[in-house]
Amino acid sequence: LNASATAPAPNGRALELRAEPAELATARQFADFAAAGFGLDEDERYAFTFAVNEAVSNAIEHGESSPDGTIHMLTFVEDDVLVFCVEDHGTFRPKAPGVETLPERGRGLAFMAAFVDEVDVRCGEKGTLVRLCKRRGA
């Protein structure tokens, strides 16, 4: 009745990760599983997974500075669109200890946008939420 914007839909799945690069493979598997369940073909699944990997990489950079050092992923289908949310509880753009911030980074957001239909980034005091949307055959 009073579901919030990010509450899991009945068809949703959620997963929590540690904010470490070693968790990226798990994040990609989770994204690929969601994309397959949504019915994307192999090429689209790969593109979707690429975008999610970028979002989670950013969250790892931010999230390592958060008190609990975790990242939350949530995926569901809304109006026939696959939605994938990545949320961290770090502050935007700090240099997280333990994660090497390469000067070569910084293209992630632009890359993400090239692989999904919509990217929405919300930065708050308590962290960053990235919402990726993917339509079928788009």
Place this chain on the structure above:
Amino acid sequence: MNYTLGDWQAGKGTHVVAAGGELDMGAAPAIRDTIERLLEEGVRVLVVDLSEATFIDSTTIGVLMGAKRRLRAAGGSLQIVCTEPNLLRIFEIVGLSQQLSIRA
């Protein structure tokens, strides 16, 4: 660890760096360190072999672009060998196929 990394001398002044598996944020620092070391050793012609790579992210792509810039400034060159269709498509979509001199 989901990636492999190796390098060897392939000719006079030509060096190969082979990076396989999943090249994500966990792999990028090691790839950068390897290239950095070769540059310091005086290598000016570098071939990056991605034939065995199954995934690449923006961080690793950034490392390759940075290396290419540095080699070019030093009068050298960097070429990428890539045969994996998924990777080729990523390079294409982000518009770097030509910039990175990718050879199949």
